[in-house]
Amino acid sequence: MTPGKNIPVITIDGPTASGKGTITRLLAQRLGWHILDSGALYRLVALAARKHSISLDDAESLQPLAAHLDVEFAVDKDSGEIVTLLEGEDVTQDLRAETCGNDASQVAQIPAVREALLARQRAFREAPGLVADGRDMGTVVFPDAVLKIFLTASTEERARRRYNQLKDKGLGVTMRGLLDEIAERDARDRERAASPLVAAEDAVQLDTSELTIDEVVDRLWSLCQVSLH
Numbered sequence: 748m749t750p751g752k753n754i755p756v757i758t759i760d761g762p763t764a765s766g767k768g769t770i771t772r773l774l775a776q777r778l779g780w781h782i783l784d785s786g787a788l789y790r791l792v793a794l795a796a797r798k799h800s801i802s803l804d805d806a807e808s809l810q811p812l813a814a815h816l817d818v819e820f821a822v823d824k825d826s827g828e829i830v831t832l833l834e835g836e837d838v839t840q841d842l843r844a845e846t847c848g849n850d851a852s853q854v855a856q857i858p859a860v861r862e863a864l865l866a867r868q869r870a871f872r873e874a875p876g877l878v879a880d881g882r883d884m885g886t887v888v889f890p891d892a893v894l895k896i897f898l899t900a901s902t903e904e905r906a907r908r909r910y911n912q913l914k915d916k917g918l919g920v921t922m923r924g925l926l927d928e929i930a931e932r933d934a935r936d937r938e939r940a941a942s943p944l945v946a947a948e949d950a951v952q953l954d955t956s957e958l959t960i961d962e963v964v965d966r967l968w969s970l971c972q973v974s975l976h
């Protein structure tokens with residue numbers, strides 16, 4: 748039997764920098780539910796591959812790496828922030844770098860890697876509920892979700908958001924470079940054969956280009972009122 752089959756899941760899928768991460772966190776907070784940041788798992792596989800000098804297209808070596816990923820999420824005593832430990836090493840900063848996102852989208856093309864991460868993702872389904880952020884949450888990982896959202900925004904708006912986000916973290920990027928990288932990653936995610944980035948047939952699509960974060964969360968909250976009652 749699928750674990751936690753009767754525990755409700757809301758899926759939030761969409762392309763890079765469409766606001767999924769922030770929206771997922773705020774919506775989960777309002778609901779008092781758990782979060783799955785599935786992209787972080789693909790990022791971790793990519794980081795582990797780099798660490799062990801495994802090529803990002805070496806499916807045979809990447810499969811066991813993904814299946815046995817040694818990850819721990821801990822709370823930093825001083826800041827209260829979540830710290831990610833990969834094989835005991837703090838990789839919280841490395842995980843958010845643009846290069847890591849690009850590496851992740853390469854390992855994410857490999858069907859055996861996706862398959863190896865399936866059970867780990869589904870294990871996040873715990874009471875009272877889960878908000879899951881990714882590319883294939885509504886299509887593959889949680890097809891029985893009570894509410895499926897597909898967030899989009901124009902490429903320019905997404906590049907602008909990502910630029911501000913990375914600048915705030917002190918990570919060096921240029922707008923031109925980001926536009927190119929986003930377009931390249933979108934194409935790779937949409938065109939791959941395994942679980943491509945596509946809205947589920949029963950997903951509600953929302954273009955967030957002209958909306959503030961609060962406006963998006965409010966709209967999703969209204970949709971929740973309908974879907975959860």
Ligand code: CDP
Pocket residue numbers: 762763764765768785786787789790848851852853855880881882883884932936
């Ligand atoms: O934050 P951002 O949207 O840029 O990236 P992310 O959600 O952390 O995902 C990084 C990469 O992992 C994406 O470009 C996808 O190729 C891949 N990914 C995926 O294939 N399936 C998921 N469920 C989540 C991420």
